[in-house]
Amino acid sequence: GSGHYVAYCRHEETDEWLEYDDAKVTKVDSAQVAGFEAYVLFYQKVASPARANVVAELLRAVQEGQSPGDTPMVYIPRQWAVKLQYMSHPGPISTYTMVCPDKCVSEVEKEDAEQRYIPVPLEFGKKLKTLYGGGPLLSSLEPCEKCSNYVKAYLRRRAAEQALVTKYDTKDIKDGEYWYMVDAVWVNNWKSYIKKAHLDGPSLADTSDDPGPIDNSRLVEIVKSRKPCK
Secondary structure, eight states, rough: OOOOOOOEEEEEETTOOEEEEEEEEEOOOOOHTTOOOOOOHHHHOOOOHHHHHHHHHHHHHHHHHHHHHHSSSEEEEEHHHHHHHHOOOOOOBBBBBBBTTTTTTTTTHHHHHHHHEEEEEHHHHHHHHHEEEEEEEEOOBBHHHHHHHHHHHHHHHHHHHHHHHHOOOSSSSOOTOOOOOOOHHHHHHHHEEEEHSSSSOOOOGGGGGGSSSSOOGGGOOOOSSOOOOO
């Protein structure tokens, strides 16, 4: 049936219980909460001592990475480090999606790579790789020159296509000129490719979204004994 429900949540740091009644939040006694019968219960999973130690090591390693001195460092994905800190099973270290075929960082600019990776001491990086797998561990954030040139050429091509279409995108045509039809599905894919925004700066992975060859097969019906339409 229908009814009005409230939630009771324990604040982990203060060990206080709070009652949430829509927008109203009130502190309540734990004995009061213990006397209720819950409609739905949510439990918080407590990390094992071994995992808690790994997270504590991670926080110290990140702090140490801010001023490494002579300590050899490697780089791990910032996103994966957050997963390690807050998730029970963060999965393997996922640098392979951010590394080009030449085993270098796939970002065009080093500054972009520095936003995605955090430095940790080499020995701790090896420990993480042993515990969780994945990799490879990166010892440098210098981008691959070959891939950088490829990505920059891709961006120039995309800008040139947009400028060309903008120039000729008009409803007025001159005598002797013709309209050409292009499948709307392909056009929409092309628009997505042109307007794509890079959240963390362009990288090699961003160059795989071009719309491919124009495909008008849906617009043409081929009938036997009749020449194909043009």
